[in-house]
Amino acid sequence: xxxxSKIETLIEGFLSGTxxxxxxxxxxxxxxxxxxxxxxxxxxxDCVRISKQLESNLDRDETDFKLDVxxxxxxxxxxxxxxxxxxxxxxxxxxxxxxxxxxxxxxxxNDSRICIKENHKKGDKSKQKGDTQMGLKEFSLxxxxxxxxxxxxx
Numbered sequence: 845x846x847x848x849s850k851i852e853t854l855i856e857g858f859l860s861g862t863x864x865x866x867x868x869x870x871x872x873x874x875x876x877x878x879x880x881x882x883x884x885x886x887x888x889x890d891c892v893r894i895s896k897q898l899e900s901n902l903d904r905d906e907t908d909f910k911l912d913v914x915x916x917x918x919x920x921x922x923x924x925x926x927x928x929x930x931x932x933x934x935x936x937x938x939x940x941x942x943x944x945x946x947x948x949x950x951x952x953x954n955d956s957r958i959c960i961k962e963n964h965k966k967g968d969k970s971k972q973k974g975d976t977q978m979g980l981k982e983f984s985l986x987x988x989x990x991x992x993x994x995x996x997x998x
Contacts, residue, residue: 886915939990
């Protein structure tokens with residue numbers, strides 16, 4: 845079995861000095877799953893490069909393994925505060941501990957809170973179809989169970 849700490853050290857070394865960062869590393873027996881993100885996004889070439897670097901630094905003759913290197917894309921929950929910072933000005937979906945979901949543009953991020961500009965449909969049926977009302981909503985990071993980047997189709 846390949847040591848988690850060895851893989852983590854290798855990845856951190858590869859990512860040092862780049863805009864990429866490690867979001868999640870799982871080592872379960874012979875299966876290694878690496879999820880990365882970047883301040884300027886992550887391309888397939890980034891995933892391939894990291895995969896090749898790991899492959900060349902691990903000995904398959906010693907321990908055979910399956911390696912999966914992916915980006916932290918749409919629909920994947922945020923794991924780090926840095927991901928919130930990367931999504932400022934973008935659409936996110938927040939789920940709180942009480943089960944409420946809110947979708948909106950991420951406006952502000954600090955060490956303990958985020959603020960989104962939420963898009964509400966007006967309940968008054970006399971209004972024009974599609975008429976919306978924008979409102980700011982704050983969340984403590986402690987009350988958030990899950991946050992995901994999302995897309996909206998008009």
